[in-house]
Amino acid sequence: MVSLEIQFKTFIYMLLFGHFLAFTFDFYRVFRSFGYLDNIATRIIDFIFCLLAGIITFIILLKSNLGEIRIYIFFSLGLGILIYNRLFSKYAITSFRVILEEIIKIIRKSFKLIKKLYKIIEGAFLKIKEKINSFKT
Known part of the structure; x- marks a missing residue:
């Protein structure tokens, strides 16, 4: 039998883990909304x-209450997800979207810069090649 103190700590751990699960799922949901993943990858x-999520939940349970599964575990996980979704999800999704859009802009600009540098270097090599060929004739 697990003491009431351990049950309370486990309840809090599961509540926080519910927040974490919802937080990570929001990030994944925003990433998926950009359309970079096909149906199979999703x-x-x-x-x-x-x-x-199941493995981490089990590990937390093993460390907090020797792996005992009780109804309050499911309740606290669900409550953690619900609280997160009601209070923080909208702000997290907006933040993730802005951050990912900025990262994508930076990556696109980097690729454009690399492409321009490649064209410049390619042009320089072509000019050098032409000069070498002109010396041969």
């Missing part, structure tokens, strides 16, 4: 997310 990542 299904695979969904499966991996659920698998990792």
